[in-house]
Amino acid sequence: MRVLLVEDDSDLSKRLAASLRAENFVVDVAINGEDAEHAGLTEIYDAAVLDLGLPKVDGVSVLRSWRDAGRTVPVIVLTARDGWPDKVAAFKAGADDFVTKPFKMEELVLRLRAVVRRSTGHAASQVNCGALTFDAQLGTFELDGLPLKLTAFEWRVLSCLILRKETIVDRRELTERVYESDADVDSNSLEVIVGRLRKKIGTTFIETTRGRGYMLTARE
Incomplete structure (x- = not known):
C-alpha cells in the first residue's frame, strides 16, 4: 500500500513515516501544500494523510484540487485544529476521515487500512x-x-x-x-x-x- 504523507512538522513527519513503513506501507513525504498537490495529481497512491495547516497551499485547497481533477484517493485529514468548522471544510472538500492531534499511531494505521479496504470495494475487514x-x-x-x-x-x-x-x-x-x-x-x-x-x-x-x-x- 502506497501512502502520501503530507506534514510540515519535520520531526512528526519523520516519526510518522518510520511508523508507517514499519507497518509495510510505502511512504512518500511532502512538507508543503504545493508539493503535495503535485504529487497527488501525478502519482498513484492507495491513501493520503493530509495536514491542513501547510505552507504555500493549505490542506483544504490541496484536497479540493485533487477532487476537482478527479482524483479519488482516500484522504485522512490530520490536524491540530479541533473546531467543527475545520472538519466541515475538510469533509466538504472531499476528506474520507479525520484524525485530530495528538493521536495514537495505532489509530492512524487502522484508519488507513480501513479507508484503503473500503476504496477497493470491501465492506468487511x-x-x-x-x-x-x-x-x-x-x-x-x-x-x-x-x-x-x-x-x-x-x-x-x-x-x-x-x-x-x-x-x-x-x-x-x-x-x-x-x-x-x-x-x-x-x-x-x-x-x-x-x-x-x-x-x-x-x-x-x-x-x-x-x-x-x-x-x-x-x-x-
Whole structure:
C-alpha cells in the first residue's frame, strides 16, 4: 500500500513515516501544500494523510484540487485544529476521515487500512481468496487457517493483489505500490517477489498476464 504523507512538522513527519513503513506501507513525504498537490495529481497512491495547516497551499485547497481533477484517493485529514468548522471544510472538500492531534499511531494505521479496504470495494475487514485470507484491518494473512509469514515486499504485493482479486493489476501500478519513488529497482525484482510468493502460497493463486501484469484468483 502506497501512502502520501503530507506534514510540515519535520520531526512528526519523520516519526510518522518510520511508523508507517514499519507497518509495510510505502511512504512518500511532502512538507508543503504545493508539493503535495503535485504529487497527488501525478502519482498513484492507495491513501493520503493530509495536514491542513501547510505552507504555500493549505490542506483544504490541496484536497479540493485533487477532487476537482478527479482524483479519488482516500484522504485522512490530520490536524491540530479541533473546531467543527475545520472538519466541515475538510469533509466538504472531499476528506474520507479525520484524525485530530495528538493521536495514537495505532489509530492512524487502522484508519488507513480501513479507508484503503473500503476504496477497493470491501465492506468487511476479512478478504478471502480461496484458502487465502487477508485481515485488512490487522494486516495479517492466513493460508488454510495458518498464519502466513511474509517479507515486507511480499506483503505489499499480496495485499495489493488480494484487495483487487480476480482483476489484472498492471505491472507498473503494482511496482509503484511496492517500492518508494527514490528506490533503485531492478527490472526483474517484481518477478522475483511473485516467484517467492508462489512458493509460499502455491502456484495456482497468482496468474501472469504477459505484457500486462498479475491477478490473484481462487480458480485452479
